[in-house]
Amino acid sequence: MSNPLQNVFPVSKMAEHLIGSEIIKLGNDVNERIRNGERITNFTIGDFDPALFPLPEPLLEHIIAAYREGHTNYPMANGVPELRDAVAAFSKRTYGLEYSPQEVLVAGGARPVIYGIYATLIDPGDKVVFPVPSWNNNHYCHLLGAQGVPVECQPEDQFMPVAEQLKPHLSDAVMVALCSPQNPTGTVFTKMQLENICDLVLEENRRRGPERKPVYILYDQIYGALLYGDHKHHDPVSLRPELRPYTVFVDGISKSFCATGVRVGWAMGPTYIMDKMKSILGHIGAWSPKAEQIATARYLNDVNASDGFLKSFRERMHRLLSAVYSGFEAMRADGFPVRCIEPAGAIYLTVLFDLKGRTTPDGKLLERTDEVTGYILANAGLAIVPFSAFGAPPQSSWYRLSLGTCKEEQIPEFFDRLRQTLSQLR
Numbered sequence: 001m002s003n004p005l006q007n008v009f010p011v012s013k014m015a016e017h018l019i020g021s022e023i024i025k026l027g028n029d030v031n032e033r034i035r036n037g038e039r040i041t042n043f044t045i046g047d048f049d050p051a052l053f054p055l056p057e058p059l060l061e062h063i064i065a066a067y068r069e070g071h072t073n074y075p076m077a078n079g080v081p082e083l084r085d086a087v088a089a090f091s092k093r094t095y096g097l098e099y100s101p102q103e104v105l106v107a108g109g110a111r112p113v114i115y116g117i118y119a120t121l122i123d124p125g126d127k128v129v130f131p132v133p134s135w136n137n138n139h140y141c142h143l144l145g146a147q148g149v150p151v152e153c154q155p156e157d158q159f160m161p162v163a164e165q166l167k168p169h170l171s172d173a174v175m176v177a178l179c180s181p182q183n184p185t186g187t188v189f190t191k192m193q194l195e196n197i198c199d200l201v202l203e204e205n206r207r208r209g210p211e212r213k214p215v216y217i218l219y220d221q222i223y224g225a226l227l228y229g230d231h232k233h234h235d236p237v238s239l240r241p242e243l244r245p246y247t248v249f250v251d252g253i254s255k256s257f258c259a260t261g262v263r264v265g266w267a268m269g270p271t272y273i274m275d276k277m278k279s280i281l282g283h284i285g286a287w288s289p290k291a292e293q294i295a296t297a298r299y300l301n302d303v304n305a306s307d308g309f310l311k312s313f314r315e316r317m318h319r320l321l322s323a324v325y326s327g328f329e330a331m332r333a334d335g336f337p338v339r340c341i342e343p344a345g346a347i348y349l350t351v352l353f354d355l356k357g358r359t360t361p362d363g364k365l366l367e368r369t370d371e372v373t374g375y376i377l378a379n380a381g382l383a384i385v386p387f388s389a390f391g392a393p394p395q396s397s398w399y400r401l402s403l404g405t406c407k408e409e410q411i412p413e414f415f416d417r418l419r420q421t422l423s424q425l426r
Helices: 013-017 022-035 057-068 081-095 110-121 137-144 163-169 191-208 241-246 271-283 290-301 303-333 369-380 408-423
Strands: 104-107 127-132 147-152 173-179 216-220 247-252 265-268 338-341 348-353 398-402
Touching: 013 137, 057 290, 081 104, 081 247, 081 265, 081 290, 081 303, 104 110, 104 271, 110 137, 110 173, 110 216, 110 247, 110 265, 110 271, 127 137, 127 163, 137 147, 147 163, 163 191, 173 191, 191 241, 216 241, 241 247, 290 303, 303 338, 303 348, 303 408, 369 408
Parallel strands: 127 147, 127 173, 173 216, 216 247
Antiparallel strands: 104 265, 247 265, 338 348, 348 398
C-alpha cells in the first residue's frame, strides 16, 4: 500500500531509495516462522544463540561490576583511555600490529566504525571498489553517495578478490574495501593475494602524488582471530608498512567473543583520520556504552581469560564447521548437486546448491534463486542466505550458512532431512 503523504512530505532521495538489510529481513521472517511452531534450522543471521554460545563469564561479570560502579555517563568520543590502551595491546599480541592508543577509536560495534570510515574518507561521487559477495558495502556507498564498483569474485579464488580484478578500477578509485576472513564466505586472503593488491595500491598512490586524494584501504578484520587449520591472518600494514598512512582497520569483540549485542568495536589508523572520525561519530552519538567499554578493557587485559576463551572458541567453531563441511562433501560424493568450500575462518560456510532446472515432486520447475531457497526452507527446514543478498548476481546459486546457532548433535538429522529433500527432485 502506497503512502498517501509521500508526495506531500517527500523524504530525501537517499532515504527513499535505501534498501534495508536483506539478511536481517530474511532472519526476522525465519524467526517468526519458528515462533509459529515451524521446525527450522536457522543458518541466516551472522549471530550467536546465547544458549549455545554465551558471553564469556568474566566479561559478563565485568559488565555488571562496571554498571554497579556507576559507569553510566557519557564516555569520551573516541573511547575511554583504558579500552584504547587494551585494544592496542590486544592488537599487538594477536596480529603483531603496533598502534598507539591515539590511533584507536572505539564505537558501538563495527557498523558505526565502517560508516565512520566511509563518512571520513569518501565524498559524494567518489568511487569505492569492493568485492562481491561482501557484507553491506553497497549500502554504505548508498548512504554516503559514493559510486560503488562491485567486483565479482570467483569460486576458484575462494571468492576473494585478486589483483587482476581490481587493477582496472583503481585509477580513479578513492577506497578499496576488503575483509578477511570474509563475510559471507568464511574464506581468507593468502599472503600472495593480499601482497599483490597492496602493491597495486602503492603503485597507484605513487602515480598520483600528493596533489590528489590517495587510494585508501578499509580492512575489516572483525573475524581475524578466528582462523582454522593452517590458515594465517594477513593484513596490509604488516605486509607493506608503507601502506600505514592509507589503511584503516575495523575490529571488535562481536564475533571473536560471542558479544554481538554488547556493541564494542574499534578502528585503528592514522591519528588525523581517527580525529575526524571522532568528530563525526560524536555528532551522531555512536559510541559504545561506557560500562561495556570499561568491562571490555578489563577483560582484554586479562590475557589468560581472553586468549583462553579465543582458543577454546576457535576449536569448537572449527569442529562445527568441519562437521557440516564433511556432511556436504559426503553428499557430493554420493552424487547430490552440492559443493562446499573448506572453512578457513569466521563462522560461515560457502555452499553451492545447483538445483536450477530441476523439478519438485509437485511438478514445479526451479528456475530462480528464490525458488531454490524457498524449496529448501519449506521441505528441508533449512534457512540459508543466497549470495545475491551480499551483492552477487541474482542468478548465483551459492549460499552462506552461519553456524552461530548450530547444535552439534543436530547435524546428522539436518543432513538426513536435506538428503531426503534433494532426492525428491527430478
